[in-house]
Amino acid sequence: MKKILFFAFILFSANTITAQDDSIVNSLDKKNEIKLNAVMLLVGAFEMSYERNLNDDSSAGISAFVPFDDEVFEDYNYSISPYYRIYFSRKYAAGFFVEGFTMLNSIDHQKIWIYDNNGNLLEKKTDTYVDLALGFGIGGKWVTKRGIVFELVGGIGRNLLHADEFGTTIVGKFGFNLGYRF
Incomplete structure (x- = not known):
């Protein structure tokens, strides 16, 4: 009985290994x-x-x-940042890269709270502005054969627009991104 179970386990393992090789899709085909x-x-x-990967x-x-x-x-509302990257590796859209980006960002500049004599908040005013930034970045990307991205x-x-008025001149981007290439 032990020999039959062992033989069945070996056959199942060999079939699973073969099936895994067939199911691996090359990440080069995914954009x-x-x-x-x-x-x-x-x-x-x-x-x-x-x-979107444009080419190699x-x-x-x-x-x-x-x-x-x-x-x-506290004062940061949102940002939307389109970017363009150039990769310096032999791998498809992976490895060391430099990027140029723009960033549309919204920040609350001045907050004014008005209280009554009892300390109750009567009114809250906030000046919000939207600005446009230009910048550059560097980074590295690693992609597994199954398409997992690090x-x-x-x-x-x-x-560029309101930096002199409100004093928020520098913006930054930083991250450790995890994702999927499909």
Whole structure:
């Protein structure tokens, strides 16, 4: 009985190994990626990205950033950032890259609270402005054969429209993105 079970186990294992080799799809055939920034989730914000691989060494994408922890991101409302990347690796749209990006960001500048004599809040005013930034970044991307994407990226940019009025001139991008290439 033990010999029959052992033989059945060997046959099942060999069949499973063969089936796994057949099911692996080359990540070169896939052009789309969706990613989630794991670092920002830990600190209180949601950032998701979509990227389209244009060819072996370039891609274009867009990311959306929305904070959900007001204590960490007190004045920051959202940002939307389209980007273009050039890869310097022999792998398809992976490895070391440089990127140029624009960022549309919304920030609360001035908050005014008006209280009555008893300390009750009567009115709250907030001046919100939207600015446009240009910047660049660097990073690295690793893709498994099954299409799992690991990415480390950092960048810096400068607001162009209201930087002199409100004093928020520098914007940044940072993340450890996890995703899937499909």
